[in-house]
Amino acid sequence: MFAATSKSIGMLILLTSIGGWVLYGIFNIRKGRAEIGAEQKLAANRKEYYDDETLEGSRLERVQVLGLVFLAIVTIALPLYWVLEPNRQAEATFGFEKRFVNWGSQLFAPTADGGYNCAGCHGGMKGTGGVAPYAVTDPKTGEVKSVNWKAPALNTVLYRFSEEEITFILNYGRPFSPMSAWGTIGGGPLNEQSIDTLVDYMKSIQIPQAGCIETRSYYNPTCDEGSLPEENNKEIMTEAERLVKAGTYGSLGEALFNLDLGSGAYSCARCHTKGWSYGDPQATGGGAFGPNLTGGSSNRQFPNQSDMINFIKNGSELGKRYGEQGQGSGRMPAFGQLYTDEQIKLIVQYVRGL
Incomplete structure (x- = not known):
């Protein structure tokens, strides 16, 4: 609305x-007098002027009034532009974001709808x-088998990755x-803008975070200080407690480590246990895309439990040190906004006992 008003x-x-200049030109032409005889230039003394x-009377007053009108236009227009411009820019940004989300x-x-089928898997x-x-x-026998791989x-x-990390993936x-x-x-089909x-579309489908003073944008309901809403967190704990009561896992830490809600989006095992993603888990925490966590390896990397907790909360950053001798690749997601x-x-207590 403000953008339209400003434009108008x-x-x-x-x-x-x-219009003013056009009228000025028309009146000037109409008041001009035709040359007399064969004179190439009308002599100054042939034209009677005011x-x-x-x-010093009416003409001067007209010019002064005209100058005052244009001064008023400039005086009003510039502050008005200054007042309305931030809203115009905000609406322009919103418009760009809306279009990008639609394209995404x-x-x-x-x-079937002409897309690349991200929706079909996820x-x-x-x-x-x-x-x-x-x-x-199978790397030993060469046997090939079809599986259903959990797409998170x-x-x-x-909540877990930065925009740069998502772009890399x-x-x-x-x-x-x-x-x-x-x-x-x-080696894929999509250029940088695609x-x-x-990524812009994925921002728009995020679960709106709780505790945000201000979200990043209308189409990105997340923030630095946000967390998973209470009802979603309650769903996590309800499922973990159910798995423990059913005897599937021996502790809440183990249940959370292996949680398959959201096709493993909350799970540590998805990266740290080979075969977990397609229903054929091998040694729990034995390593896959993520490093081996068994045999006390996590304790050696993080002698202090609090350091390991902070690492899981914040994830790894490319090139930055973690633990005793770890260097981040950005692959370890941050779970601080997903879990309490x-x-x-x-989870840490469970992993340190593997």
């Missing part, structure tokens, strides 16, 4: 200025988690899984 005022000022009374949704859509257009068909090969929910992906994929490389830089619009401090402590 600007157009009115422009048209008024142009007398002093007219020049078209790429995210199922193949649980529909809301990205709530799904499965993807895949073939795994994407409605919390910005989209560009290069996960070569050992159904997640293909989608960026041209990684990847950016996919108490839940992370339960």
